[in-house]
Amino acid sequence: MTAIDPGPIGSLRIAPSILAADFGVLAAQVQAVDAQTDWLHVDVMDGHFVPNISLGPPVIKSLRPYSERFFDCHLMMSDPGRYLEAFAKSGADGVSVHVEVGGTKNLISDARALGMRVGVVVNPETPYEAAAPFLADIDYLMIMSVHPGFGGQSFIDDVLEKLRRARHDIDEGGLACDLEIDGGIDLHTAPEAAAAGANVLVAGSAIFATPDPLAAAAAIRDVALRARA
Numbered sequence: 001m002t003a004i005d006p007g008p009i010g011s012l013r014i015a016p017s018i019l020a021a022d023f024g025v026l027a028a029q030v031q032a033v034d035a036q037t038d039w040l041h042v043d044v045m046d047g048h049f050v051p052n053i054s055l056g057p058p059v060i061k062s063l064r065p066y067s068e069r070f071f072d073c074h075l076m077m078s079d080p081g082r083y084l085e086a087f088a089k090s091g092a093d094g095v096s097v098h099v100e101v102g103g104t105k106n107l108i109s110d111a112r113a114l115g116m117r118v119g120v121v122v123n124p125e126t127p128y129e130a131a132a133p134f135l136a137d138i139d140y141l142m143i144m145s146v147h148p149g150f151g152g153q154s155f156i157d158d159v160l161e162k163l164r165r166a167r168h169d170i171d172e173g174g175l176a177c178d179l180e181i182d183g184g185i186d187l188h189t190a191p192e193a194a195a196a197g198a199n200v201l202v203a204g205s206a207i208f209a210t211p212d213p214l215a216a217a218a219a220i221r222d223v224a225l226r227a228r229a
């Protein structure tokens, strides 16, 4: 399977998180926001790294024929390495692994060997320094702005500083790395995150828990673009 290209590095990307969608009609929900979707954010929770269980490769495989967007699979798992091949086979275009689980260097090379893009994720309490050494080797750095495991939480403002530092290092080093923010993104926090340097914005509740998810995604794009101008 040929992986889908993530698009121009550094450009603004909106990534609806399907965690907030209705899983009973998942394909329809994904298609409803397609026109305002750049990456589709797929939250995988193993009930161990985080206290919740969501979905895995079979759901990704089922969803794959319904979307041509870059599937950005966020692996909230204690042992992501064990499942990388299953994700690649199911149609994941990119996987992000939490730096907190360790073995990051090997996970990056294993994901690449399977033909996927790869990102590293840091939890709100994890210092930026834990991820910085990997910046030159990854396609995207993802900063968590909520504690992983649940949608619908409030954005933790303290992580803005991490975004600024990462953006500085990416630009200064001329690195081919996108900067993604995940958690509590809405019309108020999207501009803040974009101004601090994030270029991939994940939003779950602020898109799917609204009466018009497509319009909600468009509005987030709009305010973020204005903040970058």
Ligand code: DX5
Pocket: 017, 019, 020, 041, 043, 074, 146, 147, 148, 149, 150, 151, 152, 153, 182, 183, 184, 185, 202, 203, 204, 205, 206
């Ligand atoms: C949290 C997930 C997020 C979450 C975002 O563990 O990684 O992707 O779905 O949801 P909102 O936008 O509702 O915070």
Ligand code: ZN
Pocket: 017, 041, 042, 043, 074, 182, 202
């Ligand atoms: Zn996520």
